[in-house]
Amino acid sequence: MMLYLHIPFCVQKCLYCDFCSLPGQGAETLAAYAAALCRELELRSCREEITSVFLGGGTPSLLPEEALASIFEAIGRNYSLSADCEISLEANPGTLRREFLRTARAAGVNRLSIGVQALQDRLLRSIGRIHSAAQAKQALDLAREAGFENLSVDLMYALPGQSEADLLESVDFVLAEGLPHVSLYALTVEPRTPFGRLQREGKLSLPDEETELAMQGAAMARLAEGGLRRYEVSNFARPGLECRHNLGYWQRAPYLGLGLAAHGFDGQTRYANTTDLSLYLTALSRGELPPGERQALAPGEAEEEELLLGLRMVRGVELAPARLAALAPRLDPLLRAGFLTLQGRRLALTEKGFPVMNALLVRLL
Ligand code: SF4
Incomplete structure (x- = not known):
């Protein structure tokens, strides 16, 4: 944590x-x-x-x-x-x-x-x-x-x-x-x-x-x-x-976020504390957690995050075989064009891919 x-x-x-x-x-x-x-x-x-x-x-x-x-x-x-x-x-x-x-x-x-x-x-x-x-x-x-x-x-x-x-x-x-x-x-x-x-x-x-x-x-x-x-x-x-x-x-590790507007994640649910300072201070002065939002990940959202966050890293992200198979039609042209590499199940951006990362993610997701 x-x-x-x-x-x-x-x-x-x-x-x-x-x-x-x-x-x-x-x-x-x-x-x-x-x-x-x-x-x-x-x-x-x-x-x-x-x-x-x-x-x-x-x-x-x-x-x-x-x-x-x-x-x-x-x-x-x-x-x-x-x-x-x-x-x-x-x-x-x-x-x-x-x-x-x-x-x-x-x-x-x-x-x-x-x-x-x-x-x-x-x-x-x-x-x-x-x-x-x-x-x-x-x-x-x-x-x-x-x-x-x-x-x-x-x-x-x-x-x-x-x-x-x-x-x-x-x-x-x-x-x-x-x-x-x-x-x-x-x-x-x-x-x-x-x-x-x-x-x-x-x-x-x-x-x-x-x-x-x-x-x-x-x-x-x-x-x-x-x-x-x-x-x-x-x-x-x-x-x-x-x-x-x-x-x-x-790598989507769980974390607790504390303080005004802080976000947290437990692996399934994301929460965000209020951005209103007086609401934040008042709740805690009463011994209560600050108000805010809490949202469970929607179906497919975890997989989407895995790619969005994992591909930011040079080491890339290791994907499950079923996920790779589902992505294959979108992935293959990008692999052939040299924007991505796939070693075993680890997908990563190449030097050519990093500068256009956002455009590639749009094509992948
Ligand atoms: S105003 Fe924003 S960018 Fe500037 S020091 Fe504060 S948090 Fe950082």
């Missing part, structure tokens, strides 16, 4: 962000939220061993140290963690503090994922990030000083005004720092964001698809030269340092 805890607070909203995160909340709200999360940890406690914990957001590094410590105490009281449990925390370079990192380390966090995005101040400003490139570099120094070695950074490409040289400069920095893990994401413009509005008004100038693919290819080649192997469509790692928690999602 895995645990995901959502910390839905940010200093300000990035211009592209449509995650559930609330900007500008005060210390009182953060403390009340941490207390509610501790209560939810208690209410959802289970006997199964926890193999990974992930604090994501939002901005978990915005939490006061006492709040972070109390959350880990609640995890310790209510769950049994495996000896080699991976415990990740997402951090924004604009909020990282020495004391916070010390508290996180002491609480057992052993993997830090830092939202660097780019190393050019003009690009960081243009997407609404709260930090500078210098702060991103300093965040890595602070993390190492606190004893973190298993570090990951997020980088973005296809940003307005970003050149391939800008992207490679960021990738080279990551490689020069010897980081073991990188997540590389293309900017996606979501309709309900400031970037979505600017795009509708024709005021957002983005690289075309061909340029975007060229940027991705150049960055991937550079990462491979530096020893970071792609293991998922957007993730690269030194062998053995892949994110186990995220691998669990792609």
Whole structure:
């Protein structure tokens, strides 16, 4: 079993962000939220061993140290963690503090994922990030000083005004720092964001698809030269340092999601907590689980998810013989065209298939 805890607070909203995160909340709200999360940890406690914990957001590094410590105490009281449990925390370079990192380390966090995005101040400003490139570099120094070695950074490409040289400069920095893990994401413009509005008004100038693919290819080649192997469509790692928690999602492992708007999955049913902060806090202050939705997978949905999630991984997905037989008419032309490979019962995308993954999935499902 895995645990995901959502910390839905940010200093300000990035211009592209449509995650559930609330900007500008005060210390009182953060403390009340941490207390509610501790209560939810208690209410959802289970006997199964926890193999990974992930604090994501939002901005978990915005939490006061006492709040972070109390959350880990609640995890310790209510769950049994495996000896080699991976415990990740997402951090924004604009909020990282020495004391916070010390508290996180002491609480057992052993993997830090830092939202660097780019190393050019003009690009960081243009997407609404709260930090500078210098702060991103300093965040890595602070993390190492606190004893973190298993570090990951997020980088973005296809940003307005970003050149391939800008992207490679960021990738080279990551490689020069010897980081073991990188997540590389293309900017996606979501309709309900400031970037979505600017795009509708024709005021957002983005690289075309061909340029975007060229940027991705150049960055991937550079990462491979530096020893970071792609293991998922957007993730690269030194062998053995892949994110186990995220691998669990792609392999459809069960997990408990806690916090505002968090999702969970028990193998058959998916649930989602409310996205309304006051409903969330009120329910937990009464000792009740937060309201939300619960949905059993419809017939065929598990098989669909197996492909959608499994093919994201370079290792692909092992399919049952009956499933392979049912897929054969749609699969064969894609295998012949070199978009997919099939070894035994393991189906995987090829290098040619990854850039057109979404189109291939439409043809397969
Ligand atoms: S820091 Fe992350 S979660 Fe917060 S607004 Fe920016 S992209 Fe969204």
